[in-house]
Amino acid sequence: MNVPDDLRYNTSHEWVRLEGDVVTVGITDHAQEELTDVVFVELPPVGKEVDAEDPVAVVESVKAASDIYAPISGEIVEANEGVEADPALVNTDPYAEGWIFKMKVKDVAQVEAMLDAAGYKALLGG
Numbered sequence: 001m002n003v004p005d006d007l008r009y010n011t012s013h014e015w016v017r018l019e020g021d022v023v024t025v026g027i028t029d030h031a032q033e034e035l036t037d038v039v040f041v042e043l044p045p046v047g048k049e050v051d052a053e054d055p056v057a058v059v060e061s062v063k064a065a066s067d068i069y070a071p072i073s074g075e076i077v078e079a080n081e082g083v084e085a086d087p088a089l090v091n092t093d094p095y096a097e098g099w100i101f102k103m104k105v106k107d108v109a110q111v112e113a114m115l116d117a118a119g120y121k122a123l124l125g126g
Contacts, residue, residue: 003121004050004095008114009124010071012053015095018111025071027090028101030124035061038090043079044101047084050076052110057100059090068100072110078102 013031040057055067
């Protein structure tokens with residue numbers, strides 16, 4: 001299982017990559033494996049203000065539909081139209097081309113409070 005060391009994770013299986021005051025958000029390799037083949041991604045509207053743990057996007061697979069939650073509080077500043085056009089990117093490249101949205105961070109401490117790679121691996125029992 002791929003769990004990059006440079007990301008932060010939450011218990012609902014979203015990952016974040018902090019760059020300045022913006023985080024890129026996607027679902028983990030574990031999450032995409034559980035969903036299997038992703039066939040549709042509903043992206044959040046740019047400009048939307050969200051609180052941590054708010055549902056902001058939906059990923060649908062052949063097995064189920066799953067909400068994607070805001071890992072932190074902030075404003076949606078970009079949505080990945082690439083995954084809307086090609087939802088399989090969530091499966092084939094979850095940590096790069098398969099990202100879902102970007103958020104402007106209100107409080108960097110929220111990112112720092114998320115699980116590191118070791119903590120996420122422990123959550124998964126590994």
